Amino acid sequence: MTNPFFKYRSNEVDNDLRLTVLSSSFIPDSFPHRSDQIDQMVKILSSVMRNSPPSNLLLYGKSGTGKTSVAKKVSNLLKEAFPEKVKVIYINCQLNDSTYSVLVNAANSIIANENEKIPLSGWTVERIYNELLRQIEKFSGFIVLVLDEIDKLARKNDGDSLYVILKLADDAKSSRVSFIGITNYTSFLETLEARVRSRLNQESIVFPSYNASQLRDILQERVNLTGMAGMVEESAVSLCAAIGAREHGDARKAIDLMRISIEIGIRDFMEKIGEENVYKARDKYEMNILRESINGLPLHSKILLLSAVVTQDQDKDNMITGEIYENYKKICDELSVQSLTSRRIGDLLSELDDLGLIITVTRSLGRYGRTRVITVPDHDELMKKYLLEDEVLNTFKGIKIGKQHRLKMDADESQSRTVKEDEMNDILSSRKE
DNA sequence: ACTCCACAGGAAAATTGGGGTA
DNA sequence: TACCCCAATTTTCCTGTGGAGT
Incomplete structure (x- = not known):
């Protein structure tokens, strides 16, 4: 006999795929209401074309304002445009909040050969620093080091960690190293000591919070990408946008809510995704946050x-x-x-x-x-x-x-x-x- | 005005555990 | 295997403190 679960299974896989555009790791091709920021970034980074290193960049904005996605997108575009000349290293400083782990991860993301990768402990910071420097020199091109949640790193031992990492730009001779720092805190720069601040504060781009109507645009575009636009009622989109707007214009939250709403709808075999799905999704969302923070x-x-x-x-x-x-x-x-x-x-x-x-x-x-x-x-x-x-x-x-x-x-x-x-x-x- | 509780929280020493070297 | 180096975590030791009681 044929497995009665198959029809559900194939459905699920299909839906999962479609819903990936609503996952937080998805990086879309277009960013509504962010063209100014993208233009600025492109302008600054395009100095690579003239063989001069881009200025260091700081991206400000609250969570869910698109800093990380835009940074990833633009730096990937840069890498695509100049594959021989540019390498992008992305590091999340919340996960890697010591000099040591940032350097190790940076080095390991350049080192292609698995066997040469640096162990996660054991080496001295100096040795890793030198190895990373060697790898950078070997490449002899432009390295863009994206430091997400850079404030987490700056808080560690008087910002010494940050100082050491920024020093890479001075010590690398045959390659040019630029930094893109991403932070939630507008006052981040003020908390830094002068030697670090002057290095980092070359260019800055602010990502303002989205308002409800901007969030609605973003959501609608994503929903269209899922190919389920017909299922999702306009009021549900608006509600997600409104909830996201209330939370300092958080697109991530709005998108998560949309995804969960749709998941609930699919699970319950509903034909339309309406406001009640969103309310259910919000409860589930809050619970998940709680569960995850406790599990971790x-x-x-x-x-x-x-x-x-x-x-x-x-x-x-x-x-x-x-x-x-x-x-x-x-x-x-x-x-x-x-x-x-x-x-x-x-x-x-x-x-x-x-x-x-x-x-x-x-x-x-x-x-x-x-x-x-x-x-x-x-x-x-x-x-x-x-x-x-x-x-x-x-x-x-x-x-x-x-x-x-x-x-x-x-x-x-x-x-x-x-x-x-x-x-x-x-x-x-x-x-x- | 002075005391003294029950801690807060800084500094430094000690422990743990990965990794290298001989 | 013994031993050293190092980062991270935890303990030890410590000084500081706001305000009810006296």
Whole structure:
């Protein structure tokens, strides 16, 4: 008999292919509302034709404004136009946020032979630097080094990393090295020291946020590329655009929403993709963000977050660093994991705060010391679920939350409680502002 | 005005683990 | 195999601090 699943399978493959134009890694041929930026970039990079090295470039703009896509597109066009003369190296500094890994990745992307690739650890920075330099010289042409999320790199050891990498341009003799820096922060340059700033600040291009109608153009064009334009209602496109516009004009989010909406429609055998798909997609999108950021957490951050969630579950009005740390240690015990020091936990708490998974407010509780008051924002049940997907955490059964935190033992019970309730109310109300 | 809690967070030492060299 | 070098991570040690209690 014929496999009854085949018809679905072939359908899926087909749809997956069509939906790749709505994936975040897809680089389109045309960029609506970005022709100014593209023209500027082309003008600057085209100095290669006259055999003079392009100025260094800085691209500014919030996330989802097309910086990365445009940079990739234009630099690829340059490479296509002058294949013998130009090499483009793209590095995401969020993933490679040390001098070491940037240099290794840069070198490895030039080295063609697998066997000569540089190992991901072991070499000295100097040795890698020299090897990269050697490779660059060997090429003797124009190298364009794209540093995406360059601010992540600049923050590391006083921007020394950035300085070393920019120095490549001076040290390379027979090749010319240019840089394209990409960043979300408008004030990025100001945070740099002079020696780095002057090198980088030759040309800059701003990518303004998209408004709703621009987003609609972009979405419509992408939807047309999928060949499913007939299925997608105009109102759905508009809604995606509106949601993206609300999020500082984020095209990435708008496109993701569109893709998820369509996926939901296909899955449910719907004939039309309408607004309700988009609303469903938005929920799914938020959940995916949460799930991914939790999945990507290192083990101890997961345990710590679990401790925060469980603690808040049982004891809403008393979440301070010390208590979460105590419970963290208990969970570590239960999971037979060696626990980390409180100093380290302090840093991990800050990281969780940066990720938006918890909210921390440092404040002084007077007689009861100076600490951070911690809140787990909504979704705590969902967080717990995702946390327990971890293969180490999934043996977690629950712990007894001791109430023996020193704050409560030493202090007069009723008084300390009112103090803390006031504190928590302050925090909650200040968050709403 | 002074104390002192319960940490925050900087600096530096120690540990871990990949990789090279003899 | 023993040993060195190095980056990253974590610990150890430390100084600083806002404000309720006294």
